[in-house]
Amino acid sequence: MARSRNTEKKIFDAATELFLEKGVDRTSVREIANKAGINLALMNYYFRSKENLFxxxxxxxxxxxxxxxxxxxxxxxxxxxxxxxxxxxxxxxxxxxxxxxxxxxxxxxxxxxxxxxxxxxxxxxxxxxxxxxxxxxxxxxxxxxxxxxxxxxxxxxxxxxxxxxxxxxxxxxxxxxxxxxxxxxxxxxxxxxxxxxxxxxxx
Amino acid sequence: MARSRNTEKKIFDAATELFLEKGVDRTSVREIANKAGINLALMNYYFRSKENLFxxxxxxxxxxxxxxxxxxxxxxxxxxxxxxxxxxxxxxxxxxxxxxxxxxxxxxxxxxxxxxxxxxxxxxxxxxxxxxxxxxxxxxxxxxxxxxxxxxxxxxxxxxxxxxxxxxxxxxxxxxxxxxxxxxxxxxxxxxxxxxxxxxxxx
DNA sequence: AAACGTTTTAAACGACGTTTAAAACTAAAT
DNA sequence: ATTTAGTTTTAAACGTCGTTTAAAACGTTT
Missing domain, CATH: 1.10.357.10 (Tetracycline Repressor, domain 2)
Structure with missing residues (x-):
């Protein structure tokens, strides 16, 4: 365990909200990262791919x-x-x-x-x-x-x-x-x- | 009229076939151009956008x-x-x-x-x-x-x-x-x- | 053969999802 | 207290995508 134990949850929540709001295809990973306040690469680190996050x-x-x-x-x-x-x-x-x-x-x-x-x-x-x-x-x-x-x-x-x-x-x-x-x-x-x-x- | 009067049809046919085969999202414009044997930019020239072609x-x-x-x-x-x-x-x-x-x-x-x-x-x-x-x-x-x-x-x-x-x-x-x-x-x-x-x- | 409008081309654009390699950090071992 | 090992975060880059651009190639008309 390290700095932020809820990074995963932040990504999950931000993505859920954005997916609902604008659909999966129209939501970019950069948007998710932005909304979650985390670095772009962390989505792939925690969820392997956008598809898998979905x-x-x-x-x-x-x-x-x-x-x-x-x-x-x-x-x-x-x-x-x-x-x-x-x-x-x-x-x-x-x-x-x-x-x-x-x-x-x-x-x-x-x-x-x-x-x-x-x-x-x-x-x-x-x-x-x-x-x-x-x-x-x-x-x-x-x-x-x-x-x-x-x-x-x-x-x-x-x-x-x-x-x-x-x-x-x-x-x-x-x-x-x-x-x-x-x-x-x-x-x-x-x-x-x-x-x-x-x-x-x-x- | 110029060199090829059926470029439009070639794009249309190639796209139709590929869309059927692998779905719209999984078909790239470069693939369509390839299959139709035409330059990449011609899809946009004739159909304005991939969405419009669809x-x-x-x-x-x-x-x-x-x-x-x-x-x-x-x-x-x-x-x-x-x-x-x-x-x-x-x-x-x-x-x-x-x-x-x-x-x-x-x-x-x-x-x-x-x-x-x-x-x-x-x-x-x-x-x-x-x-x-x-x-x-x-x-x-x-x-x-x-x-x-x-x-x-x-x-x-x-x-x-x-x-x-x-x-x-x-x-x-x-x-x-x-x-x-x-x-x-x-x-x-x-x-x-x-x-x-x-x-x-x-x- | 010159001028015109149309068609084709190669190259580049910005945005995308993803990967990389190093940095920053925490926790355990010495 | 310092080194070590492992995890998390970062900035930068990669390759692909749809699309645009500006020039080249071409056919047609004058």
């Missing part, structure tokens, strides 16, 4: 937010309730963390190949328990038979994509920021209803 | 592919058929044009800055006719009442998002490229069914 920040952010989602998905809660809760919590999480959304967008755009290497994301989609539940309930005749992979992709799409096209939706409907938030809030009930309707055996 | 390529790609989608959306076709056709054609289009997917990802990622391109995309979604149709059919009692904005967002999400998370889906399910194509193909029937089920008045 990954570190992103992973810690995902970790902080994903635990509840993972817990819900793997609980032995009743299927319909589980879906309702999962969707609501997921949407709320994305709603409260714009940084998370823009990070995911950045990753999907910049390194779609690399996305599976990110353990933080990968662990979010451990769907074994959920898959089993879908198949069991179908066998019991409680729900219609459905391909679990498709169902999970449907669910993720309905949850996440609206955030990706936020600007498009706002522009098309002349939404203010508040109106878009309201729109997203409505989806907390709408999306589960849509999904559950497709599972109900009735007709 | 826009040009993207716009022409969208133009080539969007006409049919717009036509379908604004036709006076019966609602259910229209949805089926729209989804199928859209998925097929994204399936055949990976470049389009990565371009859209690039634009959505920086949607705050890339307003021009956003407008280009936005024009794809003149949903007035479609909205009217949804409201009319609901009034007639043929379908359940639904918020047209939400419904359209649902539809787009189910169509497009799976392409964005392609690598994740492939990794989680150990899909080969062919198997992912098959998975996408299945969605051509699945997605319309899901959407139509949510509209049916029955239960």
């Amino acid at each position: 990954d570190t920040i992103f992973s810690s952010l995902v970790k902080r937010n994903s635990e509840e989602l993972i817990r819900i998905l793997n609980s032995d809660q009743e299927l319909f309730e589980k879906i309702e809760q999962y969707v609501e919590v997921y949407i709320e999480m994305l709603s409260e963390n714009p940084l998370l959304v823009s990070f995911v967008m950045a990753i999907l755009h910049r390194s779609r190949e690399r996305i599976t290497e990110m353990k933080a994301i990968s662990s979010l989609y451990a769907t074994d328990q959920f898959t089993k539940q879908l198949l069991d309930e179908a066998k019991k005749g409680n729900i219609r038979r459905t391909d679990p992979t498709h169902f999970f992709v449907d669910m993720l799409s309905l949850i996440a994509f609206p955030f990706a096209i936020k600007m498009l939706v706002m522009d098309k409907n002349n939404f203010s920021e508040e109106e878009f938030q309201q729109f997203i809030n409505e989806r907390k009930k709408r999306v589960p209803k849509l999904l559950l309707d497709s599972l109900r055996p009735c007709k | 826009d040009t390529i993207f716009s022409s790609l969208v133009k080539r592919n969007s006409e049919e989608l717009i036509r379908i959306l604004n036709s006076d076709q019966e609602l259910f058929e229209k949805i089926e056709q729209y989804v199928e054609v859209y998925i097929e289009m994204l399936s055949e044009n990976p470049l389009l997917v990565s371009f859209v990802m690039a634009i959505l990622h920086r949607s705050r800055e890339r307003i021009t391109e956003m407008k280009a995309i936005s024009s794809l979604y003149a949903t007035d006719q479609f909205t009217k149709q949804l409201l009319d059919e609901a009034k007639k009692g043929n379908i359940r009442r639904t918020d047209p904005t939400h419904f359209f967002v649902d539809m787009l999400s189910l169509i497009a998002f799976p392409f964005a998370i392609k690598m994740l889906v492939m990794d989680k399910n150990n899909f080969s490229e062919e198997e992912f194509q098959q998975f996408i193909n299945e969605r051509k029937k699945r997605v319309p069914k899901l959407l139509l089920d949510s509209l049916r008045p029955c239960k």
